[in-house]
Amino acid sequence: MSWLRRTGWAPNTEEAWTSFRHHISNHVKGQGKRAKVSSIVLAIMVLVILIADVWVYYYWLHEAKQNGKQRIGSIMSLLGFLPCIKASNESIDATMLEDGMNQEKGAELFDFAIIETATDKFSNANMLGQGGFGPVYKGKLPEGQEIAVKRLSRSSGQGILEFRNEVIVILKLQHRNLVKLLGCCITRKEKMLVYEYMPNKSLDAFLFDLSEKEKLDWATRFNIIEGIARGLLYLHRDSRLMIIHRDLKAGNILLDGEMNPKISDFGMARIFGRNQTLETTNRVVGTFGYMSPEYAMAGQFSVKSDIFSFGVLLLEIVTGIRNAGFSHHEQYPNLPAYAWKLWNEDRGLELIDLALGDSYIQAEVLRCIHIGLLCVQDVPSDRPHMQSVVLMLVNETTTIPIPKKPAFIDKGSPSNTDSPPGHSVYSINYASNTTCDGR
Known part of the structure; x- marks a missing residue:
């Protein structure tokens, strides 16, 4: 071995070992820096992808709403996102409301495009009448069923509370002398109720x-x-x-x-x-x-x-x-x-x-x-x-x-x-059909 060292063919053990450790150390340090950089780049890429996905999702959701294509499995699940009606003497009791939202019976959430087509774009020829809620239109669904569509007027004194109230109340009622609610449509700035069609209109x-x-x-x-x-x-x-x-x-x-x-x-x-x-x-x-x-x-x-x-x-x-x-x-x-x-x-x-x-x-x-x-x-x-x-x-x-x-x-x-004793006698002007609060 000493002969080899003297001839240059065998390296000095200590020098070789020192050189080897130095080489390995440099290699590891290089690998660590590259790994750290790779991790940072990967994290940035994931974040960018997530941001892009969220943006795409909300953009799609917005477009879907604008085009009346939002699909929601339950009419009550949609109503659950509407402003809550507080439990007070001005509203439905909260317990009853929650119960009503859990007792949906066959109501459908209609696309705006379907209702628009059914009513021939809400043509005057299909208007059945006008009430406090807004105009009512006759329509026909693709399968041939005739419907009556109550469209909330933007100038109406009634709003989301009355709309939600009617949906929740009437869905729980089943009687031959009560009108049947088929569903509703909420899209863009529209709120509509869809009923069975009554060919003889109102009394x-x-x-x-x-x-x-x-x-x-x-x-x-x-x-x-x-x-x-x-x-x-x-x-x-x-x-x-x-x-x-x-x-x-x-x-x-x-x-x-x-x-x-x-x-x-x-x-x-x-x-x-x-x-x-x-x-x-x-x-x-x-x-x-x-x-x-x-x-x-x-x-x-x-x-x-x-x-x-x-x-x-x-x-x-x-x-x-x-x-x-x-x-x-x-x-x-x-x-x-x-x-x-x-x-x-x-x-x-x-x-x-x-x-x-x-x-x-x-x-x-x-x-x-x-x-x-x-x-x-x-x-x-x-x-x-x-x-x-x-x-x-x-x-x-x-x-x-x-x-x-x-x-x-x-x-x-x-x-x-x-006038019988004890009876109060009142006077109200019946010469006008004006009503309180949007009716």
Whole structure:
């Protein structure tokens, strides 16, 4: 070995080892720097990819919304992202709301493009009418089903609260005398409700139109009265929830192909607990001419508020006269006052709509007037519950209590002198169909 070292063929061990360690150290340091640089580059690339993915996702989502292509499996999952309705006397109870969101029954979320095509781009030719919510259009889905589309007007006083309220309430209701909600459409700045189509539109389109009211013979009118009563009985007592409609009127009674009535427009409806009897609100909504006195003046509503509205509607169906803007007789400010006067003088048959001719049954007509007057009593406790109303309508032998003078009698009216003791007498201008808060 020493010979090899001297000849140069064998290296010095210590020098060789030192040289080897130095080489390895340099190599490792180089590798570490490269690995560190590689890690940094990789992290930056991952971050860039993530940012790009997020941007692409939100861009796609935005475009999908703009084009009405957003797909969501459940209508209630969509409604869950809408502004929450607080549990207060102005809204649906939070527990009921959550329960409603978990109980979806066959509702569909429609694409805007489908609704736009179905209504021929919301053409005037397909417009069925105009309400407080906005215009209503007839449409036909690709599979041929006819629909009615309620489109929230941007100028409407109603908004997302009423929209969501109607969806959640009506999805929980199933009755032959309630309109069926098929689904809704929320896209761009549009909010629409999609219903089953009612070919005969609304009751007021016949009842207050001189050229159409003759199509409502007495048998048809009595069937409509009974159907409305049964629908209200379901809302007040037989459904899983107690529902106060708060805007029952001729315009919110739709008629199917066989002239069967269906109560519609639940945007103002409120859910009551089974032990709840009364609620007070600072936001009075509804339609003058149908509002009970305690609701119009004190914001108090209950099932008896709907009973009052039903009584007014019943008298309108019998007489063919609209209560709002009543001008049939100068001495009486409204239809209930006029009806009570004639009925109290045994002249009730003079109230019958002349368009009925001789098609009516006198006993049924007089019984309906009697029940209608009982429903429009000033004091809520004097009004019957809906189950009693239905019984009085269908059972001729049922004893009907004698009504007192109805609410909203003008102080200047000559009939004021015989007002029952203890009765408050009110006056409201019925010459206008103006309503509170967007109705």
